[in-house]
């Protein structure tokens with residue numbers, strides 16, 4: 001990593017790209033991209049967003065495509081600093097919101113250690129935006145007074161201990177990075193007596209190929225399997241899922257069988 005070049009005004013913008021639909025980027029995000037010298041972008045960001053950046057800007061993919069190894073965080077941090085010192089304005093484009101399981105603060109902290117100014121532009125997090133696009137409100141008067149956003153996979157690879165507590169509560173529970181852990185998570189909700197709690201899984205929320213399955217805790221695993229749901233997907237547990245039109249159809253179906 002070299003010395004700062006003369007006449008380069010180094011700065012970094014941590015930019016939340018939203019859940020996937022390129023129109024869900026904020027106006028402030030568009031303006032930041034328009035002044036980018038370098039864009040470092042992740043797997044969960046829509047590449048059409050790069051069109052907002054000048055043609056001459058350097059665009060570097062630092063994410064993970066399914067199956068491939070991801071860039072170590074350390075490498076991303078160093079690249080970000082190197083580009084900022086040599087080229088000026090680095091826009092670090094991250095899926096959803098930079099601070100919701102986005103490791104955004106690690107990047108902010110690293111840049112601060114080089115005294116490079118960082119600004120943050122929040123993005124629509126998939127955790128709220130993806131349920132919302134399905135018309136599933138994370139809170140609803142008289143139904144859900146709070147919501148949890150939990151990772152299904154912690155640093156140690158385990159299901160987060162918070163899920164055990166969340167499953168005991170009346171809160172809406174949104175689980176990111178949890179698809180592979182669905183059997184374990186279902187087990188936790190069942191152990192909390194929530195066999196019939198409305199549950200949804202949404203794959204690629206906000207994208208053209210978005211897919212959704214709706215059921216209850218005890219059916220969701222086989223439904224997701226039947227529909228061959230793949231990552232990126234999020235799980236929604238809570239009474240609010242019953243507000244989704246396809247849940248209402250499910251109830252009608254059950255009623256007609258009974």
Ligand code: SAH
Pocket residue numbers: 019020044094095096097098099100101102124125126127130175176177178202203204205206207231232233234
């Ligand atoms: N910072 C991001 C989350 C990063 S963690 C945000 O605020 O949205 C990555 C996880 O988010 C994925 O494994 C998946 O569980 C979830 N996710 C991100 N985008 C998604 C989308 N469009 N549809 C469904 N889940 C999504």
